[in-house]
Amino acid sequence: MNRNRIVALAVGLLLTGTLLYHYGSRGQAEAVLPAEAAPRLNMAAPSFQLTALDGATYQVGGPREKPLLLNFWASWCSPCEEEAPALASLYDKYKDKLDLYAVNLTENDDFDQVKAFTNRFKFHFPVLLDYKLEAAKKYRFQVIPTSFLIDTNGNIVDVINLLTPEELEKKLQKLIGI
Known part of the structure; x- marks a missing residue:
């Protein structure tokens, strides 16, 4: 027995x-889908369209005027909180030469906490709301935060997890040609 x-x-x-x-x-900041299915460097960034906190609709995919830092995050993610001040500061510094879209994994987050997080860290860039994880599923990353650097041709040129502010700035400078 x-x-x-x-x-x-x-x-x-x-x-x-x-x-x-x-x-x-x-x-947990675990993957939405396995890494082996992730988009590859120097390939076209997967296309999507999402509405942001400001009510505007933003699109990713294809050629663009400025390079893009596409950041996936959630308000409950400690590393995302650690990264947030650097994102806000670097965007304010390079906003004339770079777009930054912060894609919140809204399906797994609390909307009020998302707004509080963006207010606390003074995000002046668009915060896109991925209610159905549509964008996240297309990018198939392992952990959050994960950022994709996308050039003006619409190609992924780098994938970043958590970096020091100095390392992140060097990558952004390379992307925008400084």
Whole structure:
């Protein structure tokens, strides 16, 4: 009888672990989809269109006037919070030469917390709301924050996770040709 309970418990734990692995949890910055399906460097950035906190609609994909830093994040993500001041500062410094879209994983976030986060860090750039994770599924990253640097031809030239502000600025300078 004890042996049957132990086996049943082990099977239950294995099943629970498998489900948690596949579906993740809100508090983890895990992948939306596997990395092997991610877009590649020097290839066209996947296209999408989303509405932002300001009510405007923004589009990614194809040629653009300025290079783009496309940042995926969530308000509950500690590394996103760590990165936020540098994003705000660098955007304010380079906004004439660079676009920055912060794509919030809204399906897995709380809208009021999203607004509070963007206000606290004084985001002056568009904050796009990915309610159905449509954009996130196209970019197929492993963790957040993840940023994609996209050139004026609409191609992905770099993929960034968390960097120091100095390292991020060097990459942005390279992207905009400084």
